[in-house]
Amino acid sequence: MNAPLRELTYAQAIQEALATAMEADKRVFIMGEDIGVYGGAFQVTGDLVHRFGEDRVMDTPISELGAAGIAVGAALAGSRPILEFQFSDFATLAMEQIVNQAAKMRFMLGGKVSVPLVMRLPSGSGTGAAAQHSQSLEAWLAHVPGLKVVQPSTPHDAKGLLLAAIDDPDPVMVFEHKLLYKMKGEVPEDAYRVPIGKAAVRREGRHATIVATSIMVHRALEAAEVLAGEGIEVEVIDLRTLRPLDTATIIESVKKTTRLACVYEGVKTLGIGAEISALIAESEAFDYLDAPILRLGGVDSPIPYNPVLEKAAVPQTPGIIEQVRNLVKGRI
Amino acid sequence: MNAPLRELTYAQAIQEALATAMEADKRVFIMGEDIGVYGGAFQVTGDLVHRFGEDRVMDTPISELGAAGIAVGAALAGSRPILEFQFSDFATLAMEQIVNQAAKMRFMLGGKVSVPLVMRLPSGSGTGAAAQHSQSLEAWLAHVPGLKVVQPSTPHDAKGLLLAAIDDPDPVMVFEHKLLYKMKGEVPEDAYRVPIGKAAVRREGRHATIVATSIMVHRALEAAEVLAGEGIEVEVIDLRTLRPLDTATIIESVKKTTRLACVYEGVKTLGIGAEISALIAESEAFDYLDAPILRLGGVDSPIPYNPVLEKAAVPQTPGIIEQVRNLVKGRI
Amino acid sequence: MAKPVAAAKSEAASNQRPFYKQFTPEQLKEALRRMCLIRRFEEGAEEAYMRGLIHGTMHLSIGQEASAVGATMALRKTDYITSTHRGHGHCIGKGADPKLMFAEFFGKEEGYCRGRGGSMHIADVESGNLGANGIVAGGIPIAVGAALAIKQQKRDDVALCFFGDGATNEGAFHEALNMASIWKLPVVFVCENNKYGMSVSTERSMAVANVADRASAYNMPGVIADGNRIEDVAEAVTTAIARAREGQGPTLVECKTYRTRGHSRSDRNRYRTKEEIEEWKLRDPIGHFETELVANGIATADEIAAISAAADAEIAAGIDFARNGTDPSPNDVTRGVYTPGNPS
Amino acid sequence: MAKPVAAAKSEAASNQRPFYKQFTPEQLKEALRRMCLIRRFEEGAEEAYMRGLIHGTMHLSIGQEASAVGATMALRKTDYITSTHRGHGHCIGKGADPKLMFAEFFGKEEGYCRGRGGSMHIADVESGNLGANGIVAGGIPIAVGAALAIKQQKRDDVALCFFGDGATNEGAFHEALNMASIWKLPVVFVCENNKYGMSVSTERSMAVANVADRASAYNMPGVIADGNRIEDVAEAVTTAIARAREGQGPTLVECKTYRTRGHSRSDRNRYRTKEEIEEWKLRDPIGHFETELVANGIATADEIAAISAAADAEIAAGIDFARNGTDPSPNDVTRGVYTPGNPS
Numbered sequence A, B: 001m002n003a004p005l006r007e008l009t010y011a012q013a014i015q016e017a018l019a020t021a022m023e024a025d026k027r028v029f030i031m032g033e034d035i036g037v038y039g040g041a042f043q044v045t046g047d048l049v050h051r052f053g054e055d056r057v058m059d060t061p062i063s064e065l066g067a068a069g070i071a072v073g074a075a076l077a078g079s080r081p082i083l084e085f086q087f088s089d090f091a092t093l094a095m096e097q098i099v100n101q102a103a104k105m106r107f108m109l110g111g112k113v114s115v116p117l118v119m120r121l122p123s124g125s126g127t128g129a130a131a132q133h134s135q136s137l138e139a140w141l142a143h144v145p146g147l148k149v150v151q152p153s154t155p156h157d158a159k160g161l162l163l164a165a166i167d168d169p170d171p172v173m174v175f176e177h178k179l180l181y182k183m184k185g186e187v188p189e190d191a192y193r194v195p196i197g198k199a200a201v202r203r204e205g206r207h208a209t210i211v212a213t214s215i216m217v218h219r220a221l222e223a224a225e226v227l228a229g230e231g232i233e234v235e236v237i238d239l240r241t242l243r244p245l246d247t248a249t250i251i252e253s254v255k256k257t258t259r260l261a262c263v264y265e266g267v268k269t270l271g272i273g274a275e276i277s278a279l280i281a282e283s284e285a286f287d288y289l290d291a292p293i294l295r296l297g298g299v300d301s302p303i304p305y306n307p308v309l310e311k312a313a314v315p316q317t318p319g320i321i322e323q324v325r326n327l328v329k330g331r332i
Numbered sequence C, D: 001m002a003k004p005v006a007a008a009k010s011e012a013a014s015n016q017r018p019f020y021k022q023f024t025p026e027q028l029k030e031a032l033r034r035m036c037l038i039r040r041f042e043e044g045a046e047e048a049y050m051r052g053l054i055h056g057t058m059h060l061s062i063g064q065e066a067s068a069v070g071a072t073m074a075l076r077k078t079d080y081i082t083s084t085h086r087g088h089g090h091c092i093g094k095g096a097d098p099k100l101m102f103a104e105f106f107g108k109e110e111g112y113c114r115g116r117g118g119s120m121h122i123a124d125v126e127s128g129n130l131g132a133n134g135i136v137a138g139g140i141p142i143a144v145g146a147a148l149a150i151k152q153q154k155r156d157d158v159a160l161c162f163f164g165d166g167a168t169n170e171g172a173f174h175e176a177l178n179m180a181s182i183w184k185l186p187v188v189f190v191c192e193n194n195k196y197g198m199s200v201s202t203e204r205s206m207a208v209a210n211v212a213d214r215a216s217a218y219n220m221p222g223v224i225a226d227g228n229r230i231e232d233v234a235e236a237v238t239t240a241i242a243r244a245r246e247g248q249g250p251t252l253v254e255c256k257t258y259r260t261r262g263h264s265r266s267d268r269n270r271y272r273t274k275e276e277i278e279e280w281k282l283r284d285p286i287g288h289f290e291t292e293l294v295a296n297g298i299a300t301a302d303e304i305a306a307i308s309a310a311a312d313a314e315i316a317a318g319i320d321f322a323r324n325g326t327d328p329s330p331n332d333v334t335r336g337v338y339t340p341g342n343p344s
């Protein structure tokens, strides 16, 4: 295909996926707080309510637990709900339905039902919204069998992973990053899917592998660019799916580069980097390792309001450069 | 002291800690579902309501989120609440208050308050209560800065850690194991504390280290005993506290034994073993490792009802023996 | 002088409650059959449990059969129910086969949940039962979601949601009823108020005297029925179902009833008196219904005895079936977590 | 012919609402001062935000000052409040110092939360404000917990809990009000019903017309006050506080009001009309109170002008103070997570 490149923002790409799915399948509907005439807190749903009507773009009361349960029930009864949490932090109110019901229903009922729902969770820090509006809780949900968890880092993947999530017969949690909503990138017009469970090698390299998620993919790529100028060639893997993990792609890369750093925004302790590290440490790649496995994650603190502190709380490009340089130079 | 040894069950030890704390400090009270005249779903509070009255042993309605918030507010206003969740699974309803409020309040308010509360969370599988009554979600809370998380494996520690938790000015989550409630062990009568943040070496060895939590400590010790008969000497560390981690004890052990296995009941992926593994893989102990780091955790499935499947879903002694043997013999 | 039988019958008919006209004699006898089945099923399960044949825990609804059956009588197969930890009655009420329920309790592949769910997750999706729930109030928003799907799909089905008095203290109850009401969804909320949430009485856990008193906060009718009289339950719920089908929105029906067994096997009944239990035993819903069926000329004593005997036999056969079922293989422990043939 | 001033005064006095007797002239003028401070504070914060001096987000309560001040007038320093994302007014009402609030907004160590919390977590524990809350309804159970502690400690203080109309659709509201009622806790629930939860009107999100209609489900008084008239709010809340102090339990007070600004800075007001906003602007609570103070002979126009000017000056000085505050060091990023000197 030689169609001219078209750029959309990450938010527009998500909106396009929603519209595409609603047009293709009458069962698909979206629900959430202020997603109708307000257009969503981050203007992701935008004008969809005018295109699809209030019955398919449903404003809910501020009732996260109830809304999540309604999504479960609607999915069981043949509809295809997509629930937007206004901030992923508020999903803490709905954990019961997400974890005890959506994730386990199929298993508990002996495989006799599926729960095809999608939840969208705007996450991450950097907006000055402080500790209760800035969390990255994706590791929680990646810990839960029965769920699938994706975390797109580009407009292209935001659309493609969301469409794959909507197709999926099982519950899929989509962690979006608030700072990425305005990022632009190429987005094909057709209804392509990005497969759930496949990582993407964003840059090839031979001295070290960085496995990064979400916005950290971009910081890792910036760091790789700088390090390349120093002769250090870093392979950057965009994890994209946190459950199920694309173990093969990571193992293969580490066998080649012999060094691994994980860069993620969630709290370092028990964040996704812990799993990647442990995966490698128990895999065949272990024998190839020439250095300890590095984790760069969020500090052990809630996200502060003050912007300088807020930046200090999660990995930034200069820190990634320095630490990966040390890793490759054997200083860790 | 030469006081004669006294044995209590794990449940009795907890009850004794509760009584001791309530006697010593008028501010301490306990709340939860059916903890009064019923004595608690697992008979942990037993007769305490008769000793301390309904105002200090408060039955709540079935309102987990509200009860957790009430605990936060009471702690802020100078009381010392201890909240029992009937099953840790139901704490999913209260995550908002636990994670957004209790854990972050001190930080968000610039360190001007403390939130001295304790939550008790009966956890784990093995009772045939199926997927919504058998989870081990301790990794979730260990991921959250602002909380402390302990997981006693013996009656002795159940009492001592709970007393330390009640003293603590910050919110402490105590994960108890339902299968341990009836386990007996030595429990001194005095009001001793087991420090939060210190692991215990339960058995010394030189060929491999097992870091285990909760009921898995006992299975690991059984396995170590069998392996000792084969000439394999396993060091068994009871982690006891999941946040903050006693990194030093683990690193020191691994440097000595050069092999590490983590045994835990929570889902393997992103369970506590992932953190222990990653900790070692990024530490000075990495260079001492003679084998990949092994994780034995729960399978990627909700807990099944059928008892055979239920056992197959979490580590059992024979599996630990086999895998640690392989680890030491270089078969992993 | 005794009136001739025919006269007595016609007089009874004129005083007859709508219940006896709304349902055919066959339906009424089927209702009794289901009540008997529930009772025997639970007695059988209890015995198997005590003999160590069934593990885990279970919550018996003995004494509450009228609400389970009365509430499900007017439902179609395509209507949904969501149920609770005390859900055996709802399951049989909605049309499940006791032998497949027993197979579930025995942890067998033949069970409704292939032995993965047990008592607390008993379900029969085929007959419209979306499942019992181990989480108190967990099924309430799920029922509302099913009702939303029904409305979206322009079906005239309804979702009926069972829950206990204790469940109404959960936030999920509040959120779900509010949304059901503002969106006028075809859902019927059936609260089985058996006076206790485990050990805590409604007096100690609720600020109002009746669960139905909470309905006004959601601008929906709140109706109280005698939960031990099937005619009372069925009339109230039938009206509510009709409202729901006609697009007039939800109703909250409170069935006042009582569980004569403990909350679960570990209950020592410390929170209530023997007298209270005995008093309620006298108000047995099955005995009451049998008397009424005879009094209303719908069934003879012989027919009733036959129904009862057939239930006994069915339960005994069900237990046999279950015991001879297939044990799942430990290799299959993760089967059913995800949908196979999954695109991604 | 105009009546002589004295006569008008005494006539006014005889018609006077209890409010003007319950509080001293000094208290009433202090109330006006706080209302003015709130207004100027928010205008100042808004301007600083638009000039890029403050980051993050903020929720202005312009138009709602009467409920913030009216509800806190009868509180003591040892009473608690819990507040919301729209909490600047509550904070000043309870006695906070605007310059320390500004320091917080500017992210400085001098700020109430040492720059860690910002607008959404503004608190002043010293004055009894346990904090704004970024989670809608998050503060409701916390207030109930504070009330429980008060009762346990046999104090005669109260906890007063602010929240919006939207918050009443959260399960936390339901659970908290029920427990407050069954335990008769000294808590006052003050709902600031400004017609919208972000973009969703109460008509679209609540099944009942008034938040106060929900009180009956918790067996507590539900009172409606005109939230733009401080006398109405203060009288209702003072009664509720007295009830609470006397051990008679909680009250739900609904203050009908309106936010004339958008929900937050990103709001394009698509869900309401300009006319509606303009109509409510005419009902300005500050202008109303000024008129009433003069009419009731409590303050002269000059005094009022002086109060207003003093507020302007205090706000300007507060912003200066804040801008010159101390920036936290990035090395301190984890400071305050745990209590230091911690035993374990």
Ligand SMILES: Cc1ncc(C[n+]2csc(CCOP(=O)(O)OP(=O)(O)O)c2C)c(N)n1
Pocket (backbone or CB within 6 Å): B033, B062, B064, B086, B090, B093, C059, C085, C086, C134, C135, C136, C137, C163, C164, C165, C166, C167, C168, C194, C196, C197, C198, C263
């Ligand atoms: C969220 C949650 N909290 C607590 C429990 C433990 N529990 C199971 S049943 C029950 C009592 C429920 O009372 P009610 O709703 O009245 O139903 P009943 O048992 O009386 O039928 C409790 C507390 C649970 N299963 N789920």
Ligand SMILES: Cc1ncc(C[n+]2csc(CCOP(=O)(O)OP(=O)(O)O)c2C)c(N)n1
Pocket (backbone or CB within 6 Å): A033, A062, A064, A086, A090, A093, D085, D086, D134, D135, D136, D137, D163, D164, D165, D166, D167, D168, D194, D196, D197, D198, D263
């Ligand atoms: C649990 C939760 N859900 C959603 C939000 C996002 N949010 C912040 S304020 C708000 C509207 C709140 O409405 P209301 O309670 O009426 O207060 P108001 O803003 O009108 O003062 C929403 C939806 C949140 N902060 N917390």
Ligand SMILES: [Mg+2]
Pocket (backbone or CB within 6 Å): C164, C165, C166, C192, C193, C194, C195, C196, C197, C198
């Ligand atoms: Mg009950």
Ligand SMILES: [Mg+2]
Pocket (backbone or CB within 6 Å): D164, D165, D166, D192, D193, D194, D195, D196, D197, D198
């Ligand atoms: Mg509002």
